[in-house]
Amino acid sequence: xxxxxxxxxxxxxxxxxxxxxxxxxxxxxxxxxxxxxxxxxxxxxxxxxxxxxxxxxxxxxxxxxxxxxxxxxxxxxxxxxxxxxxxxxxxxxxxxxxxxxxxxxxxxxxxxxxxxxxxxxxxxxxxxxxxxxxxxxxxxxxxxxxxxxxxxxxxxxxxxxxxxxxxxxxxxxxxxxxxxxxxxxxxxxxxxxxxxxxxxxxxxxxxxxxxxxxxxxxxxxxxxxxxxxxxxxxxxxxxxxxxxxxxxxxxxxxxxxxxxxxxxxxxxxxxxxxxxxxxxxxxxxxxxxxxxxxxxxxxxxxxxxxxxxxxxxxxxxxxxxxxxxxxxxxxxxxxxxxxxxxxxxxxxxxxxxxxxxxxxxxxxxxxxxxxxxxxxxxxxxxxxxxxxxxxxxxxxxxxxxxxxxxxxxxxxxxxxxxxxxxxxxxxxxxxxxxxxxxxxxxxxxxxxxxxxxxxxxxxxxxxxxxxxxxxxxxxxxxxxxxxxxxxxxxxxxxxxxxxxxxxxxxxxxxxxxxxxxxxxxxxxxxxxxxxxxxxxxxxxxxxxxxxxxxxxxxxxxxxxxxxxxxxxxxxxxxxxxxxxxxxxxxxxxxxxxxxxxxxxxxxxxxxxxxxxxxxxxxxxxxxxxxxxxxxxxxxxxxxxxxxxxxxxxxxxxxxxxxxxxxxxxxxxxxxxxxxxxxxxxxx
Numbered sequence: 284x285x286x287x288x289x290x291x292x293x294x295x296x297x298x299x300x301x302x303x304x305x306x307x308x309x310x311x312x313x314x315x316x317x318x319x320x321x322x323x324x325x326x327x328x329x330x331x332x333x334x335x336x337x338x339x340x341x342x343x344x345x346x347x348x349x350x351x352x353x354x355x356x357x358x359x360x361x362x363x364x365x366x367x368x369x370x371x372x373x374x375x376x377x378x379x380x381x382x383x384x385x386x387x388x389x390x391x392x393x394x395x396x397x398x399x400x401x402x403x404x405x406x407x408x409x410x411x412x413x414x415x416x417x418x419x420x421x422x423x424x425x426x427x428x429x430x431x432x433x434x435x436x437x438x439x440x441x442x443x444x445x446x447x448x449x450x451x452x453x454x455x456x457x458x459x460x461x462x463x464x465x466x467x468x469x470x471x472x473x474x475x476x477x478x479x480x481x482x483x484x485x486x487x488x489x490x491x492x493x494x495x496x497x498x499x500x501x502x503x504x505x506x507x508x509x510x511x512x513x514x515x516x517x518x519x520x521x522x523x524x525x526x527x528x529x530x531x532x533x534x535x536x537x538x539x540x541x542x543x544x545x546x547x548x549x550x551x552x553x554x555x556x557x558x559x560x561x562x563x564x565x566x567x568x569x570x571x572x573x574x575x576x577x578x579x580x581x582x583x584x585x586x587x588x589x590x591x592x593x594x595x596x597x598x599x600x601x602x603x604x605x606x607x608x609x610x611x612x613x614x615x616x617x618x619x620x621x622x623x624x625x626x627x628x629x630x631x632x633x634x635x636x637x638x639x640x641x642x643x644x645x646x647x648x649x650x651x652x653x654x655x656x657x658x659x660x661x662x663x664x665x666x667x668x669x670x671x672x673x674x675x676x677x678x679x680x681x682x683x684x685x686x687x688x689x690x691x692x693x694x695x696x697x698x699x700x701x702x703x704x705x706x707x708x709x710x711x712x713x714x715x716x717x718x719x720x721x722x723x724x725x726x727x728x729x730x731x732x733x734x735x736x737x738x739x740x741x742x743x744x745x746x747x748x749x750x751x752x753x754x755x756x757x758x759x760x761x762x763x764x765x766x767x768x769x770x771x772x773x774x775x776x777x778x779x780x781x782x783x784x785x786x787x788x789x790x791x792x793x794x795x796x797x798x799x800x801x802x803x804x805x806x807x808x809x810x811x812x813x814x815x816x817x818x819x820x821x822x823x824x825x826x827x828x829x830x831x832x833x834x835x836x837x838x839x840x841x842x843x844x845x846x847x848x849x850x851x852x853x854x855x856x857x858x859x860x861x862x863x864x865x866x867x868x869x870x871x872x873x874x875x876x877x878x879x880x881x882x883x884x885x886x887x888x889x890x891x892x893x894x895x896x897x898x899x900x901x902x903x904x905x906x907x908x909x910x911x912x913x914x915x916x917x918x919x920x921x922x923x924x925x926x927x928x929x930x931x932x933x934x935x936x937x938x939x940x941x942x943x944x945x946x947x948x949x950x951x952x953x954x955x956x957x958x959x960x961x962x963x964x965x966x
Contacts, residue, residue: 714913
C-alpha cells in the first residue's frame with residue numbers, strides 16, 4: 284500500500300505544470316461540492332434543531348401523575364408574533380421548562396432576549412402591560428427559543444387562575460394556541476404542523492441540491508480522464524496488473540479528494556456567519572444549528588470514497604483494453620436503455636403523482652425518491668441525447684467549426700455532457716420551483732389591521748362589550764357586537780382539577796357566539812395600545828385582527844421565495860463551477876488533438892468556435908428539456924404561477940446561458956496556451 288501511495292504521489296507531482304493544473308481543478312471541484320453538501324446537511328440539521336426547540340410548547344396529556352398545567356397562546360405587537368407559554372405548578376416537583384433555571388412562580392415573566400429588547404423600546408401601554416410583570420424576571424436560554432429573533436414569553440400563574448381553566452380555539456393559528464393541559468414532562472416528541480412543513484421543504488431543497496452535487500462530484504473524479512487513462516494504459520502495457528492500476532487510480536483520486544474535502548469544510552466554516560443571516564421562518568439562525576455537528580465527519584469521509592468509486596468506474600477501458608486507449612480508439616456507443624429508463628421514471632411519477640399529497644409522510648418520501656430519480660434519469664439520458672445531437676450537428680454542418688463540434692460530441696458524449704450537466708440539472712430545479720413560488724399577491728386577503736376582534740359566548744357579549752368600551756375609553760375606538768348563532772366547535776378546557784369542561788370556565792353557556800369588534804383609529808401604535816387594554820378581558824383569548832392571520836401566510840410565501848433563491852443560487856454555483864472546471868479540463872485532455880489540428884493549419888478561431896458550439900448546442904436542447912421536466916414534476920404540487928415564478932424562469936435562462944458563456948470564455952486563454960507551441964510533446 285505504501286508503494287501505491289508513493290507511486291500515486293509521484294504521478295501527481297510528475298505530471299508537469301498542466302498535470303498539476305488538472306489536479307487542482309479536481310481539488311477545487313471537490314471543495315465546492317463538499318462545502319455545498321455541508322450546507323445542505325446543515326440546513327436539515329438547523330430545521331430539526333428548531334423543531335426540537337419548539338416542541339416543548341405544545342402540551343401533551345400526561346400518562347402519569349400531573350405536576351403542572353401548560354397552555355399556549357399567540358399575541359401580536361408591531362406586526363410580529365409573540366408566543367406566550369403559561370405555566371402553573373400543581374406540586375413541588377413540577378418539571379423545569381427548557382431554557383430556564385427553575386419553574387416560574389405566579390406573576391413571573393421570563394422572556395427571550397428579543398422580546399426583552401422589544402419591551403424596553405416600546406411604551407409600556409403598547410406591550411409590557413399585557414404581562415403580570417412589566418420587567419422580565421429572567422431570560423430564556425437557547426433551548427427554549429427557536430431562533431435569535433423570536434419573541435417568546437413564559438408566564439407563571441397559579442393553578443386557580445381563570446386563564447388556565449378556559450378553553451382556547453383559533454383556527455387561524457392552530458399551532459399557536461393550545462388549551463390548558465395537565466402535563467408531567469415537556470419531552471413529548473410533539474411537533475407543530477408548521478415545523479413539519481419547514482422540514483419537508485428543507486428535505487425537498489436538499490434533494491434538489493445534493494443530487495446535482497453528487498453528479499458534480501462524480502464528474503470531478505473523472506476530470507483530465509484522458510491524461511490519466513493514457514498514463515495508466517502505459518502502466519498496463521509495461522506489466523502492471525489490473526489491481527495495481529485500480530489501486531494507483533484510487534490512491535490518486537482519494538488524495539486529491541481528501542484535500543478538497545478538507546478545503547470545502549474550511550470554506551463552509553468561513554461562510555457560516557453569512558449563512559446564519561439568511562432569514563427563514565421569521566428569523567435568522569444560531570450558528571450551532573447551522574453547523575452539522577457530528578455529521579461533518581461522515582461527509583468529509585464519504586466525499587473521497589465517492590470520488591474514488593467514480594474514478595474506478597471510469598477505468599474499465601484501461602483495465603480491459605489498454606491498447607485501445609493508447610491508440611485513442613472511439614469508446615463504444617451508448618445503449619438505448621438510457622432513454623427507456625428515463626421514460627419509465629416519468630411515466631411512473633405521472634401515475635402516482637396525483638395521490639402523493641394525500642399520503643402524508645409516505646408521500647413525502649416517495650416525492651423525494653422521485654426527485655432523486657428524476658435527476659439521475661436526466662443525468663443518464665443526457666449523454667445519449669448529446670450523442671444524437673452530435674450526429675445531427677455533424678450531418679448538417681456547413682463549416683469546419685460545426686463539423687468539429689459534432690464529431691467531438693459523437694466521439695465522447697459523456698465528456699460533453701459533463702460540461703453542460705450542471706446547467707441542465709439547474710433547469711430542472713428552476714422549473715420545479717417556478718410552480719412552488721407564488722407571488723405575495725395570491726394571498727387573497729384585504730386584511731384590516733385596525734379592527735380588533737374577540738369571540739365570546741353570546742350570553743356574555745353585552746357585558747364583555749361594555750367592559751371593552753370602558754377599557755378603550757381613552758382611545759379613538761368604536762366597539763360593536765356582532766351576534767351570530769353558530770354550532771359549538773366542541774372546544775374544551777380544564778377546570779383546574781383536570782376535568783374537561785366547555786369553553787367559558789364551566790358555566791352552561793348556549794351554543795351561540797358573538798364577536799366583539801373594536802375599530803381603532805390612529806395607526807399601529809393605537810392598535811397595540813388597544814391590544815394591551817383588552818388583554819385579560821376574556822381569559823385565555825387575545826384580541827386579533829384579520830391582518831394577523833396573514834402574518835404566517837405571508838411569511839411562508841416569503842420563505843418559499845427565499846428558499847427558492849437560495850437553492851437556485853447553490854444550483855447555479857454548481858452549474859457554473861462545473862462548466863468552468865470541466866471546460867478547462869476538456870482543453871487539457873485534448874491538448875494533443877488541438878496541437879495536431881493547429882499543425883494541420885486549423886485557425887485558432889475555428890478551434891475556439893468549435894469548442895463553444897460543443898457546449899452551447901447540447902445546452903439549448905438539454906436546458907429546455909430539463910426545464911420542462913421540472914415543470915412536469917412540480918405540477919401536482921403547484922401553488923400557482925405568480926410573477927415570482929415567471930422571474931425565476933427568466934433568471935434561469937439569463938443566468939444559465941450567461942454563466943456558461945462566461946465559464947466557457949475562461950477556457951479560451953488555456954486553449955491559446957496549449958496551442959501556442961503545437962509541436963508534439965511526450966507525456
